[in-house]
Amino acid sequence: MKNKPFFTLYKKEIMDLLRDKKTIIIMILVPLFLYPTMMIASLLITTGIAKESIEKEYQVAVVKTDVSDEVFDVLTDESDDYDYHFKKIEYELLDDAKTDLTEKKVDLVLDSKKIPADKSLVGLDHLFEVTFYDLSATTNSMNACQNAETVLKAYSKNIQEDAIRNLFDDPEQLITPVLVNVESISTTEENAGYVIGMVLPFILIISILTGAIYPAIDATAGERERGTLETIMTLPVRKSDIMISKFLSVSTIAVVSAILNIVSMLFVVLYMYRIIDIQGLGLSSLDLKQFVPAFISLIICLPVFSMFTSAVCLCVCIFAKSFKEANNISSPIMIVFMFASMLSILPNMKLTEKTALIPVTNISLLIKSVFSLDYDIHLVAIVLFSNLFYCVVMVVLMSTLFSSEDVLFGESAKGVHIFERRANIEKGQIPGYGDLCLLFAGLMLLIVYVGSLVTIKFGILGSLVVQILVFTIPLLYAIYIRCDLKSLYSIKLPKIRQALGSIVIWAGAFLICQTLLALLSTLFPVMTESSEMISESITDAGFIPAILVVGICPAIAEEGAFRGFLFGTLKSKTKLMIAVLVSAAVFGIYHMNLLQFFTGLFMGIVMALMVYKSGSIFTSVIFHMLNNSLAVIAEFYPDLILKIPIIGSAEPGVGGYAIMFIAGSVLLMLGILLFGITFRKPVNENNTTQKSE
Amino acid sequence: MIEAKNLRKEFIRPVKKDEAKTSSLFGGKKTKESFFAVNNISFKAQKGEILGILGPNGAGKTTLLRMLGGLMTPSEGEVIITDSDGNPVTDPTSKKKCLGYLSNNTALYARLSPRETFYLFGELYGMSREECKVRSDEVFELLNMQDFCDQRIEKLSTGQRQRASISRCLIHNPQIYIFDEPTLGLDILASETIINFMKEEKKKGKTVLYSTHYMEEAQYLCDHILMIYEGRQIAYGTPEFIMQLTDTNNLRDAFKTLIRDITDYSEKEGEA
Structure with a gap:
């Protein structure tokens, strides 16, 4: 019976939060619609751009010399292998061509010079030297230049190989002295997990945070702004019950929003596999059983992390007098969390005994490691317990804040202090x-x-x-x-x-x-x-x-x-x-x-x-x-x-x-x-x- | 019965600009000072009594009522509450069960209906579902709110909201009511509902403490008046006693006289 007020308060908090349209939007609509749409759209756009840059026909200003036609023919002939397209525009003078390039009428300027060749060596009458002019700040011009360079280098290499073949009977060893073979023996599960492990932590952490921040603001600054905080104080319940119920309801919403995010992510990934086949990641051959321990450790650690996040948000938002202020002062949390979760993307960051103690980053690294199927139960435990510890610290801080009348009533809000003023403390205290x-x-x-x-x-x-x-x-x-x-x-x-x-x-x-x-x-x-x-x-x-x-x-x-x-x-x-x-x-x-x-x-x-x-x-x-x-x-x-x-x-x-x-x-x-x-x-x-x- | 014994509450406020120049011990500017928002206030309100707490803005009325309502802890002094049988209540949560607290700052959850609020709060006061149902029907009828008790509070008008707020105070049928400016900003009809309600409760033997700016209202309604100014108690007694004391025939003038006397006095002291 002693816990009863707490459950009633919890029920009230959840009811109140869920009836707010904004909570619903942030909790359900954003993860279920916005993220998938964003991801698919960005995917389509990037693949579209990539395709376009290949298929595009580049305008090449060819400055007329005695070998310019020959050079351009080489360029178009060899381009067939790469599927590049170039269109020739002839110019008499190099300067005119350059002017047109700066005015972006052409994508590339090609200047060439004839060079006499040693026929016995290369088997050709003459060679040529080519100079490209491009606008490296313009994407089109840069791509045109890169493509043309690739083509001509390949041509140059062909001449070299032909010449070597003419000189020796079996020159293959000279052409490729060291043969490098790369064969990946990692399983499809590992590959898929690695990709998921790179993207998932960031999205998950940010979604938990957005899931927590809004209800946290609503439950603290929102209640104060609407004047309901004082109402609830008139009830015969302890401040700690009020605080814990707020804390748990905010964490509940954060967890639910995180779960919805995971589900929608899963569908997006499935969809992406359908529309494009990412190199060698056949989904059909994926053995999902291997991910079961990964999911279990995630399911254990995520609620604790959401609780930590909720406590952080509540601690910050409780200082705000209004919604607007709360929004302002909580934005640094967003930045810190983003930064900390991005750390896991760094290639050398791994879950170790030390990194397992860094808040936020440890969860991010944990997700990365469990999905790469490279994890250690010992470290998972450290992550869990360190998060639990931070969570307890934040809850203790929160209860100190919540029991402070200054913070609750904002009477002398300028003098808000986490610790009791020394002048208020009676002599002869004993530490709690x-x-x-x-x-x-x-x-x-x-x-x-x-x-x-x-x-x-x-x-x-x-x-x-x-x-x-x-x-x-x-x-x-x-x-x-x-x-x-x-x-x-x-x-x-x-x-x-x-x-x-x-x-x-x-x-x-x-x-x-x-x-x-x-x-x-x-x-x-x-x-x-x-x-x-x-x-x-x-x-x-x-x-x-x-x-x-x-x-x-x-x-x-x-x-x-x-x-x-x-x-x-x-x-x-x-x-x-x-x-x-x-x-x-x-x-x-x-x-x-x-x-x-x-x-x-x-x-x-x-x-x-x-x-x-x-x-x-x-x-x-x-x-x-x-x-x-x-x-x-x-x-x-x-x-x-x-x-x-x-x-x-x-x-x-x-x-x-x-x-x-x-x-x-x-x-x-x-x-x-x-x-x-x-x-x-x-x-x-x-x-x-x-x-x- | 509710009794206040030497209540004091200390706050911190920024020092006024011209005074900030005076340097403290370490040569730095002193920007904050502590002061008593409520300074040594004592009174006793019996059963069936309406006690009016009067004072200008910033006199410390709200702080005083918050301490009485158990929302704030007094820096010094104590609040003694006895239940209907005259036994003292000591536990802070049980104290709150004896009180019905209503102020401008106690809004209701806008996304819940009055009935839902009633049930949830009733549960917190330790009432069963059935008790809540019986009591809510009673209270909604008393305050004439059957028409809108299932609508969300955000959709109600100001008067309806005020009635919903009062219904919230009545859930647990408290012995003592604490109202902080309940009639502020209400039209004549709405404030009449509240005044009539206070009179009714007085007849039932309840204690009502309320603060207001409306002197006429207080003069006609209250059995006792407590006047405070800058946190201090400047007069306490029946309205007649206070008028006699100041040699006036209404509370408005009595109030002005008292405040003028005090400001004169402190000015003279300042000059000397």
């Missing part, structure tokens, strides 16, 4: 789940794309930049929404016992982690290599910078982001265990490595609990610092580590690991005891008896 998701998803993307780039380019400095980003982005956000930073980040000096405790706990956790790693690397042997990649840039930098950038900075940056911002938010919103697990899991994912995911998860759990129990982030900073610094020391002074029994040895063996595990557990317990003296009750956040700076 939506903001958390967006923030950390954005952070991950930033690390994957920007992070890997700067680390490769600037080495150790690059990783410093990444850490600064990781630290500052959540911090700035927290400052913006006026969080109580002290309680969010658990800023408080730990008791000495707790500080000591965190060192002991680290030692224990580290040992357990080593056994965990050993266990994991037997389970996933392939994964071990990647963790060693970083070490090169570290050793180049020297010990002190390495300790700073790898040992100390990440401890502060990552603790601030994960134990401070993320865990701090979650612990005040949900149960402790969920907060600990989620923050640790995100910390694990952040490492982008399967092995480190598990160690990160484990360490994350331990550190989050430490922060919770002590109420001080510095305990986990100490922990993290020790952990990272040890890795740096091991890199610079491997001998030092090797001296330590068991841990230092390269192959501790099962026994060694067992000892490590037991020792680790003992240390962990010891640390907990050190900590645990304050275990009685969780530390009260408001307790300000112990202040930090």
Whole structure:
């Protein structure tokens, strides 16, 4: 029953949209009639023009010389093979002919000169040199010149071949020294798919967009202009229901219009095959079964894409106060979408792991690849999920916009803002789940794309930049929404016992982690290599910078982001265990490595609990610092580590690991005891008896 | 019953040109400033009462009514609504179920007929198909709209549309009506329909809040008057009380006197 208002609203939206003649025209008439007519017409026109340019008789101004008649005869004789037609008009003077050419009375001027020939070589008394004058800016003149040139070159080649044949008995090898054969073994399906894959993406994307844009304008700016937006706000329904119903009805229309487009395209293609036979694409021999997976993946991805498109359109159109304004501000979307979908036509663009993340282009490339029967389920999944992700981002943005009174009522429309003004935010806010998701998803993307780039380019400095980003982005956000930073980040000096405790706990956790790693690397042997990649840039930098950038900075940056911002938010919103697990899991994912995911998860759990129990982030900073610094020391002074029994040895063996595990557990317990003296009750956040700076 | 407690609403507006020269802290021109469109307004409207909200254009009437109708959230203060049994309603969507809101900006979907609108909205108010049918027949008869209730709204005349709009407010038989300038731009007959309707509903024990520019209409219709100017409450009481206060014999003069007093006062303050 809870969903009922939503369905009623959806019904209303669809009813309202479908009764609008303009929607019907855009949704049904345009795809079913306009596109086919346009395509067939353009096809007929182009074939017509091509035919005409061949059959046309070109006017050639022949300047009279002693060989001009001979040259023109050669031209007309040889032209029979090509089906070219030339008409001779004689001129006495070259200049007159040129004047007539510029006045377009003739298409081409032919000037010739007699050249004496070596009869023993070419077998002719004389040869000639021909000069053509054309107007290269005029199509007719250009074609005439090209045709005449082709003919005379062929004639020249014939003379050459005849001469060679006269000189040698079997000269074929000399005439064609290298024989090039091209045979296409691609199937008709592949050929047909390639052609479809070139054209279809563009048309489909644009048709989905036009299908979405009009209803989106109608549902936002249109409703505002007609004054119905306020009416619907008086109803006892949540804004989110209104928004989602609008969103889904716009997407429905976009999908329907896309399907109609596909159907009409199909008929056009069938018709085209009938009237002209495109080279070797016999439709009769086409095995449509091969396209079934292509269609299935299209059917799965297109609705998601239409939803994304609808959300984009709604987000833009909601700012407009009237239909006209909405039309104006949505035209840039059209341009961007067109450009992005055209990218797939570029010959070297292929669906890869990177291009699969570019919105719009990825759908375009997907259509291209599935129809060329060259696709990878893995990439289809990436396209699907990246579109889903963009769609969610747009919907979140849309709901923010939709709940903004400024946007809805346009009271102070000049000051429209996506984010709440800082002055409006009360002090002591806690970030919401939506903001958390967006923030950390954005952070991950930033690390994957920007992070890997700067680390490769600037080495150790690059990783410093990444850490600064990781630290500052959540911090700035927290400052913006006026969080109580002290309680969010658990800023408080730990008791000495707790500080000591965190060192002991680290030692224990580290040992357990080593056994965990050993266990994991037997389970996933392939994964071990990647963790060693970083070490090169570290050793180049020297010990002190390495300790700073790898040992100390990440401890502060990552603790601030994960134990401070993320865990701090979650612990005040949900149960402790969920907060600990989620923050640790995100910390694990952040490492982008399967092995480190598990160690990160484990360490994350331990550190989050430490922060919770002590109420001080510095305990986990100490922990993290020790952990990272040890890795740096091991890199610079491997001998030092090797001296330590068991841990230092390269192959501790099962026994060694067992000892490590037991020792680790003992240390962990010891640390907990050190900590645990304050275990009685969780530390009260408001307790300000112990202040930090 | 509906009660407003210290309602305030903050907006942002561009600074007037001559004032824009004053520079802000960082030396840049301050182009926007925040102001209260509604500033500290409180009142209480009981069952069977018509409360008139009067004020010049831009006084904040529409914003006030939007906050009362739950369309906007107040920056400060609260709106308290109690149902017919006197129990307070707290949930925002349930609050809207107690209210019938009508303003110049609440148009109907032009491509639907009044009946379709009625059914769809009725469903959203949680009514069953049968309830909707019974109620729609009742309301269409009351407002005398049987002739055009199945035509698309885009084809109706202004008066017919206004009646359709009122029928939309009546769907869920609310206890409280909020009308924002309901008689604006209507002819005498059409506005009489609305005034009679308000009187009828008052007799049934409903609460009516309405804003208007027509002083005579308010004087004769309202039990209480709330006058606002630049977002502030300048007078609140029975029409007689306000006339007494200003020593006038009609609301039009009372209104002028009150506003003149305020402008005089603020000018003097400005000079000093």
